[in-house]
Amino acid sequence: MAHPAETLWVYRNQETQNSHELPVYRASGGYQALERALNELAPAAVLEQVKASGLRGRGGAGFPTGLKWSFVPRETSEPRYLICNADESEPGTFKDRYLMERDPHLVLEGIALASYAIGAAAAFIYVRGELAEAARRLEEAIHQAEAAGYLGERMVGTQTSLKVTVYRGAGAYICGEETALLNSLEGRRGHPRLKPPFPATHGLYQCPTVVNNVETLANVPLIVQNGAEWFRSVGTAKSPGTKVFGVSGRVRHRGNYELAMGTPLSTLVYGCAGGMEDGYQIRAIQPGGSSVPFMTPDQIDCPLDFESVSEAGSLLGCGSVIVVDQTMSIVEACLILARFYHHESCGFCVPCREGTNWMLRILERLVAGQGTAADIDLLYEICGSMLNRCFCPLGDAAAMPVQSAIERFRPEWEHVVRHGVDSVKSNVGATLSGH
Amino acid sequence: MVSQAGIDEIRRLAASFPRRESALLPALWVIQREEGYLPEESLRVVARELSMEPSDVTSRASFYTMFALRPRGQYVIQVCQSISCALVGAQQVIDHLRGRLGIEVGETTHDERFTLLTVECLASCGSGPVMQINEDYFEHLTVERVDEILDGLP
Numbered sequence: 001m002a003h004p005a006e007t008l009w010v011y012r013n014q015e016t017q018n019s020h021e022l023p024v025y026r027a028s029g030g031y032q033a034l035e036r037a038l039n040e041l042a043p044a045a046v047l048e049q050v051k052a053s054g055l056r057g058r059g060g061a062g063f064p065t066g067l068k069w070s071f072v073p074r075e076t077s078e079p080r081y082l083i084c085n086a087d088e089s090e091p092g093t094f095k096d097r098y099l100m101e102r103d104p105h106l107v108l109e110g111i112a113l114a115s116y117a118i119g120a121a122a123a124f125i126y127v128r129g130e131l132a133e134a135a136r137r138l139e140e141a142i143h144q145a146e147a148a149g150y151l152g153e154r155m156v157g158t159q160t161s162l163k164v165t166v167y168r169g170a171g172a173y174i175c176g177e178e179t180a181l182l183n184s185l186e187g188r189r190g191h192p193r194l195k196p197p198f199p200a201t202h203g204l205y206q207c208p209t210v211v212n213n214v215e216t217l218a219n220v221p222l223i224v225q226n227g228a229e230w231f232r233s234v235g236t237a238k239s240p241g242t243k244v245f246g247v248s249g250r251v252r253h254r255g256n257y258e259l260a261m262g263t264p265l266s267t268l269v270y271g272c273a274g275g276m277e278d279g280y281q282i283r284a285i286q287p288g289g290s291s292v293p294f295m296t297p298d299q300i301d302c303p304l305d306f307e308s309v310s311e312a313g314s315l316l317g318c319g320s321v322i323v324v325d326q327t328m329s330i331v332e333a334c335l336i337l338a339r340f341y342h343h344e345s346c347g348f349c350v351p352c353r354e355g356t357n358w359m360l361r362i363l364e365r366l367v368a369g370q371g372t373a374a375d376i377d378l379l380y381e382i383c384g385s386m387l388n389r390c391f392c393p394l395g396d397a398a399a400m401p402v403q404s405a406i407e408r409f410r411p412e413w414e415h416v417v418r419h420g421v422d423s424v425k426s427n428v429g430a431t432l433s434g435h
Numbered sequence: 436m437v438s439q440a441g442i443d444e445i446r447r448l449a450a451s452f453p454r455r456e457s458a459l460l461p462a463l464w465v466i467q468r469e470e471g472y473l474p475e476e477s478l479r480v481v482a483r484e485l486s487m488e489p490s491d492v493t494s495r496a497s498f499y500t501m502f503a504l505r506p507r508g509q510y511v512i513q514v515c516q517s518i519s520c521a522l523v524g525a526q527q528v529i530d531h532l533r534g535r536l537g538i539e540v541g542e543t544t545h546d547e548r549f550t551l552l553t554v555e556c557l558a559s560c561g562s563g564p565v566m567q568i569n570e571d572y573f574e575h576l577t578v579e580r581v582d583e584i585l586d587g588l589p
């Protein structure tokens with residue numbers, strides 16, 4: 001059941017029976033935007049509409065989507081490619097998966113419109129390897145859409161054609177980074193590439209390429225159908241539209257909620273998610289996935305849009321709200337994050353490869369009760385030495401949460417060094433009961 | 436050894452991409468689906484079909500955690516240990532599986548029925564703790580649910 005605070009745009013079909021089937025999608029107005037655009041609008045007009053809407057990327061960085069598309073050269077004999085980034089691997093993030101599983105045609109319509117706008121005749125959906133069900137649903141949907149003339153040759157009776165291919169990843173977080181994704185799709189190791197040049201001019205096979213997140217693309221049919229003004233009527237001036245926010249941790253109703261950008265964090269955590277489970281209190285919050293700085297409980301009224309969360313010292317990222325409660329120490333939370341980034345560092349550059357290794361070792365020491373106060377300083381220094389010095393943003397992603405945790409929870413770190421991690425936990429018997 | 440149907444599929448895949456090497460991951464998936472892992476001789480078949488060096492195929496395959504270069508159990512159990520699941524009790528699930536199967540994480544039972552692995556976020560953070568057994572997801576795990584699921588496996 002949708003919560004009254006929600007504005008269901010990209011998630012509007014989530015609870016519809018058989019929403020992954022073409023007739024059901026069509027009954028909800030699906031593919032009308034594509035029919036109209038291909039018959040009545042020039043590619044540049046679609047691009048202008050998306051630009052005017054102010055849509056920003058939902059994959060983490062919030063880059064303006066229309067602007068990104070406009071970097072693709074108009075007059076070129078080279079093939080152009082559209083890539084849908086469906087690698088969804090950021091801890092705390094589980095939104096794209098449901099878009100693909102329950103509303104694959106919405107994603108495909110967005111892909112078709114984006115491809116039309118940039119002049120791409122081939123599109124790839126890079127789906128993380130574990131999401132076999134999502135990949136299957138997308139493949140079925142592609143067959144249905146091709147048979148009905150929405151994809152493939154001569155789409156909706158026009159001269160436009162588009163071949164969409166589902167490409168399964170195989171377990172590597174770094175392949176969500178757009179240039180590592182391109183390497184992976186070319187059959188290489190998934191190391192990031194130096195930028196510039198950007199994918200818009202030198203992407204897949206060095207050809208002009210746009211990489212967009214699943215949720216970003218799912219917004220496009222709505223914008224083309226209803227117009228930029230309509231899109232801007234919700235959200236804030238600089239972060240228009242809605243965002244799917246996922247809440248996880250010890251809240252009563254974990255899940256995804258689609259809210260207007262700028263909705264307070266408290267509405268999400270206390271309204272939609274029903275607040276904390278009995279006996280649990282908030283210790284810290286990551287508002288945008290595991291890669292962003294921690295916020296403190298007193299920041300619970302922060303509006304959830306790109307600007308407000310940045311002003312609060314964190315990042316909106318992909319809108320995945322992770323609520324750490326009092327049964328886990330902030331030091332343990334950092335250890336769990338460090339283990340992730342150590343595992344996922346692709347090893348290509350020294351500051352990240354070495355930095356994530358050191359971070360993990362120091363945090364293991366601290367949690368094991370063998371750390372010293374000097375370890376806290378050393379850890380903090382290592383974070384500083386990684387920030388802005390790594391080849392790709394994964395290095396920053398590893399350092400930022402830990403750095404913020406030390407800055408904002410310093411007394412807790414010192415307490416842990418003196419008395420151990422258990423001393424800072426309120427233990428309600430964190431058992432598995434009740435799930 | 437990879438079947439003729441598998442080789443045909445790899446050839447179709449190679450021809451379907453603008454460049455043949457792009458078929459690497461799809462080809463490796465074909466092998467792993469057929470053989471459960473990536474035996475060396477099959478990697479050589481992939482190299483031949485995609486006109487790549489065998490050593491490149493092996494090294495690129497090893498970059499991806501989902502590709503197994505050695506045989507694994509009939510059921511590969513992968514429990515998410517990332518932050519959202521850790522907050523709701525992933526460690527108890529892992530400890531229970533270690534105890535029940537009598538193996539450590541990364542090991543395979545003697546009867547080759549189960550391999551136990553911990554993995555990072557499976558994109559089920561709203562319904563953890565979560566594990567994957569082969570391709571199927573099992574969510575909202577409790578110790579009792581884990582027992583039921585394992586008891587119910589054919």
Ligand SMILES: Cc1cc2nc3c(=O)[nH]c(=O)nc-3n(C[C@H](O)[C@H](O)[C@H](O)COP(=O)(O)O)c2cc1C
Pocket residue numbers: 056057058059060061062063065085086087088089090173174175176177178179211212213214216217392393394
């Ligand atoms: C380490 C790393 C992992 C990433 N993983 C993803 C991902 O899983 N999905 C995604 O859409 N973007 C991911 N990104 C962001 C992409 O590089 C890229 O910015 C995004 O796909 C662009 O799409 P958007 O403009 O529509 O947001 C990741 C970035 C980094 C640095």
Ligand code: SF4
Pocket residue numbers: 174192344345346347348349350352353390391392393394395
């Ligand atoms: S920052 Fe880390 S993930 Fe990025 S290129 Fe360097 S080693 Fe690889």
Ligand code: FES
Pocket residue numbers: 091092093515516517518519520521555556557558559560563565
């Ligand atoms: S943290 Fe376990 S599925 Fe995401």
